[in-house]
Amino acid sequence: MKRIFALFLSALLALALAGCGGETTSASVAAPTAAPPASEQSESASQSEAARTWTEEEVLELYEAGREETWEMVDCVTFSDQASGLVGAVLFRNGDARTAGVAFLGADGFCRMGGTDAQLADEPEFEYLGDGEVSFKVKGEDGKVRSHTMSITIEGNNVTFKSVDK
Numbered sequence: 001m002k003r004i005f006a007l008f009l010s011a012l013l014a015l016a017l018a019g020c021g022g023e024t025t026s027a028s029v030a031a032p033t034a035a036p037p038a039s040e041q042s043e044s045a046s047q048s049e050a051a052r053t054w055t056e057e058e059v060l061e062l063y064e065a066g067r068e069e070t071w072e073m074v075d076c077v078t079f080s081d082q083a084s085g086l087v088g089a090v091l092f093r094n095g096d097a098r099t100a101g102v103a104f105l106g107a108d109g110f111c112r113m114g115g116t117d118a119q120l121a122d123e124p125e126f127e128y129l130g131d132g133e134v135s136f137k138v139k140g141e142d143g144k145v146r147s148h149t150m151s152i153t154i155e156g157n158n159v160t161f162k163s164v165d166k
Helices: 002-019 038-051 054-064
Strands: 071-080 086-093 100-106 112-114 127-130 133-139 145-155 159-165
Touching: 054 071, 054 086, 054 100, 054 112, 071 127, 086 133, 100 133, 112 145, 112 159
Parallel strands: none
Antiparallel strands: 071 086, 086 100, 100 112, 127 133, 133 145, 145 159
């Protein structure tokens, strides 16, 4: 019995020594960290997309993806509004040419539209004023040209438009 035990112990020792090749390798593995929730990841991605400089062509691509067939693009402005994730706006004329609208475009690919029941002036002078507000010129029923502002407010899932003639 002692012989079997000694043989077994010798074989075990031989296997242990054969497994050691004399090389030592060390690997350091970083401790796993918890990833932020998916909502935070998409919000972070959306914020980084909004922070970059968007070209007019990119904003128009977003508009084209969400536009209706009867909308005729009139003008486009690009801007970076990190608070709302907006990257540009497109002024468009409805097919009936008596109404106009603004498509506010987000880095998330969404197109949020607001409209006015007024005809665009021949030279609408579309511009971004800041804080989600644009201005453009419209013709009144009396034919007089006046300034019009439209603003968008995005709070979570709530989107509100405000449209005012001046």
